[in-house]
Amino acid sequence: MTDTSTKLDYSKTLYLPQTDFPMRAGLPAKEPEFVARWQDMNLYKRLREDARERPLYVLHDGPPYANGNIHIGHALNKILKDVITRSFQMRGYNSNYVPGWDCHGLPIEWKIEEQYRAKGKDKDEVPINEFRKECREFAANWIKIQSAEFKRLGIEGDFENPYTTMAFHAESRIAGELLKFAMSGQLYRGSKPVMWSVVERTALAEAEVEYADVESDTIWVKFPFAQGPDDLASAHVVIWTTTPWTIPGNRAVSYSPRVGYGLYEVQTAENDFGPRPGEKLIFADALAEESATKAKLTFKRLRTVSAEELAGMTLAHPFEGLAGGYEFPVPLLAGDHVTDDAGTGFVHTAPGHGREDFDAWTDAARDLEARGISSAIPFTVDDAGYYTKDAPGFGPDREGGPARVMDDNGKKGDANKAVIDELIARNMLFARGRLKHSYPHSWRSKKPVIFRNTPQWFVHMDKDLGDQTTLRSRALAAIDETRFVPAGGQNRLRAMIEDRPDWVLSRQRAWGVPICVFADDNGNVLKDDAVNARILAAFEQEGADAWFAEGARERFLGDKANEPWTQVRDILDVWFDSGSTHVFTLEDRPDLKWPADVYLEGSDQHRGWFHSSLLESCGTRGCAPYDTLVTHGFTMDEEGRKMSKSLGNTVTPQDVIKDSGADILRLWVMTTDYWEDQRLGKNIIQTNIDAYRKLRNTIRWMLGTLAHDQGDEIAYADMPELEKLMLHRLVELDEVVRSGYDSFEFKRITRALIDFMNVELSAFYFDIRKDALYCDAPSSLKRKAALQVVRHLFDRIVTWLAPMLPFTMEEAWLDLHKEAVSVHLEQFRETPGAWKNDLLAEKWRKVKDVRRVVTGALELERAKKTIGSSLEAAPLVYITDPELLAAVSGLDMAEICITSDITIKGDKGPLDAFVADDVKGVAVVSQRATGMKCARSWRYTHDVGLDPVYPDVSARDAAALHELEKLGRLAI
The missing domain is CATH 1.10.730.20 (Isoleucyl-tRNA Synthetase; Domain 1)
Incomplete structure (x- = not known):
């Protein structure tokens, strides 16, 4: 055979990598092709067919609102869900993801109202079902847009048949769940203070509120004694409040038996108004000096006033004599919520304007009635923020019309000023000031809310449901049975359930599922199976619009139409809608199951969807609709600040996808500690x-x-x-x-x-x-x-x-x-x-230690340009550690260290040998490889030239070339 080596390009004889898979991904252009491919092949249907016989694994989708393009929070949420469903699908499950949307409620209604206002239209002049039709169309359009955006993220699910809360079947099932609460006696009409948005004209749930700092008027108000010991007859109890406008609604003053109180006499006064020398006032001892400073007074303490003395005493209202409307006694009530941390040690109690005030008042109601004190709660402020007739002197009887707490734009009205001016005129203002503090705002309008007593529909939290359980106890028991990821979510949800008041279901809106019950003047609900059946059948066929259609009352009541039943027009809290999604998805779809294996949402949903789903399911089924709750945090900018348009620090998923691709966004989600804020x-x-x-x-x-x-x-x-x-x-x-x-x-x-x-x-x-x-x-x-x-x-x-x-x-x-x-x-x-071979892994851990020392030595030689490639080296390796020496014995360490040769010695290396601090007992002396360089593999060996046909390659490479030639894979 003749020498043919000079005719060969040895690179063409190597098994070098060959692929059309590009190094540059080009994801922004490539990914839409896959989205289209998956849609064309109906991948979702193929997945379902493929997994038909496998056990179901169900992640139930928490519904986003259908009212705008998706943001980074949506992307994080949907990617996490997609990874869960895909991972279970690829591990032997039928993991069916059904996306859903929340379509009712203020977010959408507010958008339509904004469009009306821009056109100078009034929604109240439009027939309600026409307005609802516009809301439905608005939501449907955004569902279509968001579906495309979610699919562009790579989300795989039943986007052809999602669930929506505005589907006729869904509205019928939501109404059916409400009627279960009504028929079981859990639904009642009550009068309680709720968070009220004057701007939006509706009650709000805690989940619809966010907190922001505001600066408020603060006042210290004197309440004179109406009954008490002789030395207190001319004294005043002083309260402190940040809501002066609630004073007309005051009905009591609360104190604490755990707080020490004293009777103080004013010695000097520098104020233009307020207490004068000689006046007697009662304060918590811990707050007397601070209060005196606020009013620019000096005090002299006269004696201790015990809790026993305060119990049973009554005060007069500071507006007694005004318009003949405040002639009632103001009792002193013991309250656990009273402290001496701030204020005066006495708490102004307006049961129509705060939960703690309401609780203190209603807890004492029976005793008050026994003392001849009416326990009625006034309605002092209407839905537009104006004082009513229950606030004499400030309401409709006031010259110039009623004062207003807040206007339609969420700005402070004239109520505070009117109250403060009247207190000053009556010498009942002790002091005034300003305070910056956190205050609830509607998360939609971003405007402050007020606490206002209104008739609303509630679900009892603590009523015995006939089996020695209550809704609260059922929910707490269900929490104990639920797996939480991360575990801290359990305490968070438990605390919210333990402390929450009765569930307010009613909203004074137009778009949503109505509270479809009939009630008498006392709030008693009609419990009639035939009426309920007609309602649900109509909703199934026509949607909830049927409730508002002409003749609806007569249609549903049938032969009871002549009885004095009033058709309730309030709309259900949208959280009841979303809390019922488990019913018309998990229960009603044959491709899903109840309960869900997992719910996943942001950590705010402990007070939102997780919360309402738990209450709804426990109220109607006695247990939670989920086995596991997974929560994620929120996305901040790189400096840890909340993203906002005003700061210019928002990152949108659309921009990331356009510039880098959805897989980059997904990789970010996968590498974050998503349980925390990212x-x-x-x-x-x-x-x-x-x-x-x-x-x-x-x-x-x-x-x-x-x-x-x-x-x-x-x-x-x-x-x-x-x-x-x-x-x-x-x-x-x-x-x-x-x-x-x-x-x-x-x-x-x-x-x-x-x-x-x-x-x-x-x-x-x-x-x-x-x-x-x-x-x-x-x-x-x-x-x-x-x-x-x-x-x-x-x-x-x-x-x-x-x-x-x-x-x-x-x-x-x-x-x-x-x-x-x-x-x-x-x-x-x-x-x-x-x-699995743990012994082998341990051996190679030691081999890697030796290799790391050799590699370190070669890096130094490369830095000194003594060698270029590691194949130019043939190092001497000295190993004194017997375990390391045994590990490398019998191995081709030259191959492992990628050198042409290597020599292992069980001796101690010379003083100038290279050593690594983290690997003891190994030293390396660098040497250049000897022999000739193989023209094919570039290794230096002593057998280059032994093959006459391929004289410039090593024996190994020559043998490979001969074999390739015999197989006809070598062109000579």
Whole structure:
């Protein structure tokens, strides 16, 4: 055979990676192609068919409002849900995701009203069902837009058949749940102070309120004694409040038996108004001096006033004699809510304007009536914020008309000034000031709310339901049975259920499911199965608009139409709607199940959807509609500030997708501690782009290498140790991945896989095996075993990551598996337990320690330019640690360290040898390799030139070339 080496381009004889999988992902352009492909092939339907016989795993979607483009919070939320459903789908479940939307309530009604106002229209002049039709159309349009935005994120679900709270069936089922509360006696009409939005003209739930700082008028008010010991006859009790406008609603003053009180006499006074020398006032001792300072007074303490003295005493209202409306006694009531931390130690009690005030008043109602004191609660402020006739001197009888607490724009009215002026005129103002404090605002209008006593519909929290349980006790028991991720969510939800008042269901709005009951003048609800059946049947066919149609009362009441039943026109709290979604989705859809395996939402939903779903289900079914609650935090900017348009620090999912792709956004979600608040900005996005690029390039190398895979199967027993080590690591990673998906710890999975790909594959295993994979003969067992392991690595890593990075993993999977339909129709590969080998892993941990010292020594030589490639080196390695020496014995350490040769000695190295501080007992002396450089593999060996046909390559490479030639794979 003649010398043909000069005719060959040896690079063409190597098994170099070959792939069309691009290094540059081009995700913004590529991802929409996959969205269209999945839609064209109806991937959702294929997934359902594929999983038809598997057990259901159901994540029930908390419904976003259908009223605007999605924001970063939506993206975070939906991506987390998608990863959960996909991961269970790929692990043997039928994990069906049904998206849903909340369509009723103020967010949408407010938008339509804004459009009306812009056109100079009044919604009250439009027939209610026409207005409701516009709300329905508005919501339907945004559902369509948000669906497209969610699908662009890679979310897979039943977007063709989502659930919506405005669907006729849903409205009928929501109404049916309300009627269950009514028929069981849990629904009642009551008069309580609720948070009221003057701007929006409706009651608000706690979940619809946010807190912001405001500056309020503060006043100290004197209440004279109407009854008491002689030395108190001319004394006054002093209260402090930040809501002067509530004084006309005062009906009592609360004190605490745990607080020490004293009778004080004014010695000097510098104020233009207020107490004068000689006046006697009662304060908590701990607050007397501070109060005197506020009023620019000096006090002299006369004596102690005991709680026993205060009990049973009555005061006069500071407005006694005004318009003949305040002639009632003002009792002193003991209250647990009273402290001596701030104020005066006495609490002004207006039961129509605060929950604690209401509770203190109603708790004492029976005793008050026995003392001849009426326990009635006045309605002092109407829905527009004006004083009513129950506030004489400030209401309609006032010259110039009633004073107003707040106007239609949420601005402070003239009520405070009117009250303060009257107190000054009556010498009942002790002092005044201003205070900056946190105050509730409507999260929609961003305007302050007021606490206002109004007739509303409530659900009892503490009424015996006939089985020695209450709604509260049922909910608390259900919390104990629920798994919380993270665990702290349990205490948060428990505290909210323990402390919450009765559930206010009514809203004074137009768009939503009505409180579809009939009641008499006393609030008693008509309980008639036939009437209820007619209501629900009409809602099923026509939607809740049927309640507002002409002739609805007569239609539903039937033969009871002549009886004095009033049709309730209030709308249900939208949280009742969303709290009922488990009924018309989980119960009613055959492709779902009740209860859900998991609910996942932001941590604010402990007082929102988690909360209302729990109460609704416990009230009608006695238990929670979910087994697990997962919560996520909120997204801040890179400096930890809340995102806002005014700060210019918002990051929108649309912008991230346009610039970088949805998989980059998804990778960010997967690498965050999402249980806490997360941060996002340009630098963080770039960090994720860099991580993605490394991950993609590792997958790309595997694809290129597997282009030469012939599917050979090497028995585990015949595999080299290095391959067995990688299979062992797959067993360990399989456990991390599966347990991570089970516990919703996605960061643990991504961290483990990214580290594995960067450190153990790219920088270790692939680095070592490139020589065998590129250069070994086709028959090489080592090469075949390595290809088999790369195949195992690829199939597992790509399927493990598919729930997280659906676009990239689909692209990679279809690139290798040409016959495949979609990676998302695959299951996670089973990883044989027989691959686990802890002894081998421990041995190779020691081998890696030795390799790390050698690599450190070579890095120094490269820095000094003594060598270029590590293949130019043949280091001497001195090992005195017997365990390390035993670990490397029998291994080709030159191959492992990627040098042309290596010498291992069980001796102590010279003083100038390289050592590493973290690996004891290893020293390295660098040496250049001897011999000749192989023109094909670039290793320096002493057998280059022994083959006459290929005289410039090593014997190994010459043998490979001969084998390739025999197989006809070498063009000479």
